[in-house]
Amino acid sequence: MHLSPDGLIRLTVDQLLSTPLEHLVSGVDLDANGQAASCGTQTSLSGYTEWISTRDPTISIGWDWRLQTLASGVRWVRVGLPRSNLMLTQDTGADTSWHGNLEILGTIVDALAWREILPDVVAARYA
Numbered sequence: 001m002h003l004s005p006d007g008l009i010r011l012t013v014d015q016l017l018s019t020p021l022e023h024l025v026s027g028v029d030l031d032a033n034g035q036a037a038s039c040g041t042q043t044s045l046s047g048y049t050e051w052i053s054t055r056d057p058t059i060s061i062g063w064d065w066r067l068q069t070l071a072s073g074v075r076w077v078r079v080g081l082p083r084s085n086l087m088l089t090q091d092t093g094a095d096t097s098w099h100g101n102l103e104i105l106g107t108i109v110d111a112l113a114w115r116e117i118l119p120d121v122v123a124a125r126y127a
Contacts, residue, residue, distance in 0.1 A: 003057040008087040010095070013104060016088065019059060021051045021112065026121050029064075046079065049118060060085050063109055065118070076115040081106050 001011040001019075011019075026049040046066035053059035063082040068075045081102040088096050088104055096104065 001057070004087070007085065009057050009059055009085055010087045010089050012089055012091065013108075016059070016086065016108065019053050019055065021053055021059070021061065023114070023117055023121060024050045024052045024060075026050070026118055026125070028122060028126060047122065049114060051112070051114070061105060061109065063106075065114075076118055078106065078109055082109050 001009060001015050004010050026047060028045065028047040044066060046064065048062060048064050050060060050062040052061075061082050061084045064079040065076055066079050068077045082105045084102075084105055086101070086105065087098075088101050090096060095101075
């Protein structure tokens with residue numbers, strides 16, 4: 001793992017998977033339509049979260065989320081691809097494509113325990 005002159009941290013997937021990530025900050029998006037919800041209408045809740053490594057150079061991975069309403073309750077869902085200062089490399093040292101990089105990071109994000117942590121974090125911040 002190393003910080004490149006372009007500001008990206010280059011590492012392999014295995015190196016990333018062995019790097020602990022911690023929650024840094026999460027927030028709720030302001031209502032996009034600017035209108036107050038009327039009684040009986042469905043509302044939506046969405047936001048963002050940022051996670052970092054505890055080692056130098058500091059890895060940063062952020063993504064948007066929303067609450068998906070299901071018959072069985074609500075589910076926290078990642079929206080779109082993550083944002084990051086990482087460039088994942090192949091075993092040969094070559095960069096993956098930028099889009100491929102973000103797709104892989106999305107898969108890794110989906111495996112993190114963020115869905116279990118965010119409800120308490122968001123509730124504490126906005127209580």
